[in-house]
Amino acid sequence: MIDGIDYGPLEVLVGQWQGDKGTDISPEPDGQEDTPYFETIDFEAAGDVTNGGKQTLAIVRYHQVVSKKAGGQVFHDEIGYWTWDSSTDVIAHSLTIPRAVCVLAGGVCAPVEGAVTLNVEAREGDKDWGIIQSPFMRDNAKTIAFKHRITVDGDNLDYFETMVLDIYGKIFDHTDSNSLTRVS
Ligand code: HEM
Known part of the structure; x- marks a missing residue:
């Protein structure tokens, strides 16, 4: 509970997280590029919302800023929300990136004691x-x-995400992973 609102399995996300063990694997015309990175993710408890007079979603808002270890240049910026429906345990992860791509990924997660794992997926054309x-x-x-998996265990957060891309005439698994620590 935060300010009287039950965020269920999302409560463990709330805070500022930092990590410098990231690896990005992204596509290049002639292969791939592997880039070590550091990042900050801010997750904020953002209240709740009622849909259609009968669905209530608890909301966590976030902003992720990712920088190259070599040189410090920001090379990924992402904003979005995680929501949890306590009546169904459905979680939704909506995100947008400034390449003009938006994702609405979903999964199911009940509140648990100890480490929490959030798994969500989306697919182009999925209903x-x-x-x-x-x-x-x-x-x-x-x-x-x-596909995105986040595991939070106390003040440690690990994630692994895969974006399957159709680019440069091939199907490419663009992946990102990092381990972060809660700093506030
Ligand atoms: C930590 C997270 C991420 C990092 C560090 C990252 C980084 C990168 C990098 C370095 C490239 C190659 C850019 C270039 O060739 O100039 C790239 C390409 C791409 N990324 Fe990501 N990315 C991340 C997450 C995402 C997410 C969440 C999505 C979409 C849901 C996404 C979609 C794409 C697409 C569609 C491309 C191909 C664009 C292109 O290379 O022309 N990325 N990304």
Whole structure:
């Protein structure tokens, strides 16, 4: 409970997290690029919302800023929400990145004691959990699928995410992973 609102399995996310053990694997025309990175993710408890007069979602809002270890340049910026429906335990992860790609990924997670693992997935064209992208991205660098797993154990957070891309004439698993520590 935070300020009288039950965030269920999302409560463990709330805080500021930092980590410098990230690895990005992204596509290049002639192969792939592996980039070590550091990042900060701010997760904030953002209250709740009622939909259709009968669904109530607890909301956690976040902002992720990712920088290259070599040189410190920010090379990924992402904002979004995680929501939890206490009546079904459905979690939804909505995100947008400034390449003009938006994802609404879903999964199920009940509140648990100890370490919490959140698993969500989306697929382009899926009727439930989908991906929206600009015409340019659809035609040149299409995101076909998205999978994200976060595990929080106390003040440690690990994540692994895969974006399956159709780019440069091949299907490529663009992946990111990091281990972070809660700093506030
Ligand atoms: C920690 C998170 C992430 C990092 C560090 C990251 C980093 C990168 C990098 C370095 C590239 C290659 C850019 C280039 O060739 O100029 C790339 C490409 C791409 N990323 Fe990510 N990315 C992340 C997450 C995501 C997410 C969540 C999505 C979508 C849901 C996404 C979608 C794409 C797409 C569609 C491309 C292909 C664009 C292109 O190379 O022309 N990425 N990303």
